[in-house]
Amino acid sequence: MSRWREMSFGFVRRAALVAVFAAAVASGASAADKYPGVGRAATPAEVEAWDIDVRPDFQGLPKGSGTVEKGQEIWEAKCASCHGTFGESNKVFTPLIGGTTKEDVEKGRVASLLRPDYPQRTTFMKVPTISTLFDYIRRAMPWNEPKSLTPDEVYSVLDFMLNLAEIVPDDFVLDDQSIREVQKRMPNRNGMSTNHALWPGAGFGTEKKKADTANTACMKDCGGPVQITSTLPDHAWTAHGNLASQNRRIGPVRGRVTGNDDPDAIDEPGPAGFKLAQSAGCMGCHGLNNKIVGPSYVDVAAKYKDKDMLDTLVGRVVKGGEGVWGEAAMPPQEGASEGEIKTIVEWILAGAPGR
Amino acid sequence: MDDSKIPSALLGGRIRRAPENFLDGAAIGEVSKGRRDVLRASFAAAIAGIAAATRPAAAASDGDPDILELPPWSTSLGLPVAAVPYGMPSKYERNLIRRQSPGLTQVAGSSVAFAPLQGSFGIITPSGLHFERHHQGWQDIDPKRHRFMINGSAPGMVKTPLVFTMDDLMRLPSVSRMYFIECGANTGMEWGNVAVPTVQYTHGMLSCSEFTGVPLRLLLEMAGADLKRGKFVLAEGADGSSMTRTIPIDLVMSGEVLVAYGQNGEMLRPENGYPLRLVVPGVQGVSWVKWLRRVELGDKPYAAKDEAVHYVDLMPDGTHRQYTSIQECKSVITTPSGGQTLVDKGFFNVSGLAWSGRGKIRKVDVSFDGGKSWQEAKLQAPVQSKCLTRFTLNWNWNGERAILQSRATDETGFVQPNYRQLRAVRGTRSIYHNNAIQSWLVEPSGEISNVQVA
Structure with missing residues (x-):
């Protein structure tokens, strides 16, 4: 893509026009005719740069090969920190390896998927297609450096994973041909179904027409006695923090108190001095940047820049003052304590920042 | 006496007592019968209990101090225009934000933040409240450098592979339409039993926006797509995960699938795919590929990671369903809902959301007795295809235990199932596509909790 960015905009646009025009002419009256100047033909190099998907029939698979040994090196350097030494870790992501047997490899069905007590479903328990793993590792892994592995490195990492899952032996060389044989050993290759009504189109030829459920809109005397079969476990009430702080402070309901923080607490925006200046009523006569009755705070800050005026100004605010900025006198301020006034003056002398 | 003549702040209820809500239930009854002396006495007692400095007692006996003493916003200068150039919600609304469910995932870059439906x-x-689901973190892409490509899985699948800039896409004829988006795993934590307390966590992987963009069909036609051979399109993102999903061409040809850049009158938010995402109405959110960079027309499905490892629905017989996509008819009451407490007995306008990936909502029924009897709710206009529909129903709560449910019917006649019906087919381990009727238990205290019933 960098090649294209280096060209001038006009050049790309002219090239685009020519290409789209050529395509339109070639195809007769096409949709492209209607929108001249919009879009351009992609170059073969551009398509190659982005078209990295690999389908289950291996269309799109790049040439290359890898070994278990090389895969282990890459794994330990780039994969093990998240997925564990043997792909078994559930500390960061769901485990990749485990839960499959030699019998599953023979049958293509993972028996542990029938066990409700089985703790987690690993990637190899589910994935039916080896292409999926190649495609995904190539496009998205490593987690913080996606698309950095060469095809040979992807073959090697995948070979190592297949070896961990006891699908291939230690000396197996995975390449763009042998991968087809591996597909025939994927433990859950026969475990998928498209026999459902949740695909919004044709295409598989196996879809069900009928929905799974057929409830009726009964309006009275429906069903048997109502029994509560499940309630929220006690720990789940507090696991999500204080629900009172996750609901509006007004309206027909309040959130239930399940924590200690105050649902009515408000974060006033801006520095403490600014907040006090607002709440004490100072901003009725002084703007941040504009004179109202008295001078703007920015002007006050500029006038006393680099001068030690803190105590003097606090005194003027407390007791009132006149004649410094014009005829309007500033009355003594009783809306804030002397300590608060000091905070306000410090904020003013710091330039009266709004945030 | 007529309650409406008492300032609402004086009536109040169970939640916040003095000074605003100083009457207990018995006293409310007395006041309702016309006993003003009870009102005055209770208020004086409530006032005596708080610091005199905050609410002078002299004024209080004449009525609501929030009326009698002018508040600062009535007696001071307000902020100027453009003080906040991009407007933000009131500081008093800070409780309503996207939130994560603790323990659901271990990496925030591949996680969920739920919308505050409550x-x-x-x-x-x-x-800013649209739910988030990212697979490898989110990116804020420079739109000048973003490109969108259309190509084919094989030579001839499209006559001319095309590249579009954002300039190109935004010059083309656009449409703006409102659609819901729901993650396939929404309500997934509840398949086996009640697991989370509020509607934010049970149903908050649901949002609805007006999206603006170009029908994908138009862009495919511009590329000279062979729509007889092409049965599927692959959508691919430009982010680190470059997430891919397979979409049936039938849906694309309906004209509903959009290559969208607009959301609620402005550009998409980065968390929602800025500057370009696919909009696939009625279909689970994972197919609405964000940061969309490429669409490939092909003759076979792709078995992408999120079609072969995740977003596969485990059935009781140990098989996984692949390419489950449609979000079937579903509804939920959002007010009142789990983890909330009703402020008092009396009138409430029960309110909730209904939606269907197969079209419009035809009707919504609400039950207050756990599904024994039902009343038809009012649907608020507009009622649009594959869009959220708001329903409401008036309710006078008498203080007794109640179990609230909603049950939606879509225009195909499909009625939202209950848990028994859904589990009979799909078991309890599926994770995905849980559209069962939701139950909220209201206790006499007014406290509401998430329950499941049979």
Whole structure:
């Protein structure tokens, strides 16, 4: 893509026009005719740069090969920190390896998927297609450096994973041909179904027409006695923090108190001095940047820049003052304590920042 | 006496007592019968209990101090225009934000933030509250450098592979339409039993926006797509995960699938795919590929990671369903809902959301007795295809235990199932596509909790 960015905009646009025009002419009256100047033909190099998907029939698979040994090196350097030494870790992501047997490899069905007590479903328990793993590792892994592995490195990492899952032996060389044989050993290759009504189109030829459920809109005397079969476990009430702080402070309901923080607490925006200046009523006569009755705070800050005026100004605010900025006198301020006034003056002398 | 003549702040209820809500239930009854002396006595007692400095007692006996003493916003200068150039919600609304469910995932870059449905009105989700689901973190892409490509899985599948800039896409004829988006795993934590306390966590992977963009069909036609051979399109993102999903060409040809850049009158938010995402109405959110960079037309499905490892629905017989996509008819009451407490007995306008990936909502029924009897709710206009529909129903709560449910029917006649019906087919381990009727138990205290019933 960098090649294209280096060209001038006009050049790309002219090239685009020519290409789209050529395509339109070639195809007769096409949709492209209607929108001249919009879009351009992609170059073969551009398509190659982005078209990295690999389908289950291996269309799109790049040439290359890898070994278990090389895969282990890459794994330990780039994969093990998240997925564990043997792909078994559930500390960061769901485990990749485990839960499959030699019998599953023979049958293509993972028996542990029938066990409700089985703790987690690993990637190899589910994935039916080896292409999926190649495609995904190539496009998205490593987690913080996606698309950095060469095809040979992807073959090697995948070979190592297949070896961990006891699908291939230690000396197996995975390449763009042998991968087809591996597909025939994927433990859950026969475990998928498209026999459902949740695909919004044709295409598989196996879809069900009928929905799974057929409830009726009964309006009275429906069903048997109502029994509560499940309630929220006690720990789940507090696991999500204080629900009172996750609901509006007004309206027909309040959130239930399940924590200690105050649902009515408000974060006033801006520095403490600014907040006090607002709440004490100072901003009725002084703007941040504009004179109202008295001078703007920015002007006050500029006038006393680099001068030690803190105590003097606090005194003027407390007791009132006149004649410094014009005829309007500033009355003594009783809306804030002397300590608060000091905070306000410090904020003013710091330039009266709004945030 | 007529309650409406008492300032509402004086009536109040169970939640916040003195000074605003100083009457207990018995006293409310007395006041309702016309005993003003009870009102005055209770208020004086409540006032005596708080610091005199905050609410002078002299004024209070004449009525509501929030009326009698002018508040600062009535007696001071307000902020100027453009003080906040991009407007933000009131500071008093800070409780309603996207939140994570602790323990659901271990990496925030591949996780979920749920939309606060418990405080929602109408059908549009404010863009800043739209739920988030990322697979490898989110990116804020420079739109000048973003490109969108259309190509084919084989030579001839499209006559001319095309590249579009954002300039190109935004010059083309656009459409703006409102659609819901729901993650396939929404309500997934509840398949086996009740697991989370509020509607934010049970149903908050749901949002609804007005999206603006170009029908994908138009772009495929511009590329000279062979729509007889092409049965599927692959959508691919430009982010680190470059997430891919397979979409049936039938849906694309309906014209509903959009290559969208607009959301609620502005550009998409980065968390929602700025500057370009696919909009696949009625279909689970994972197919609405964000940061969309490429669409490939092909003759076979792709078995992408999120079609072969995740987003596969485990059935009781140990098989996984692949390419489950449609979000079937579903509804939920959002006010009142789990983890909330009703402020008092009396009148409430029960309100919730209904939606269907197969079209419009035809009707919504509400039950107050756990599904024994039902009343038809009012649907608020507009009622649009594959869009959220808001329903409401008036309710006078008498203080007794109640179990609230909603049950939606879509225009195909499909009625939202209950848990028994759904589990009979799909078991309890599926994770995905749980559209069962939701139950909220209201206790006499007014406290509401998430329950499941049979």
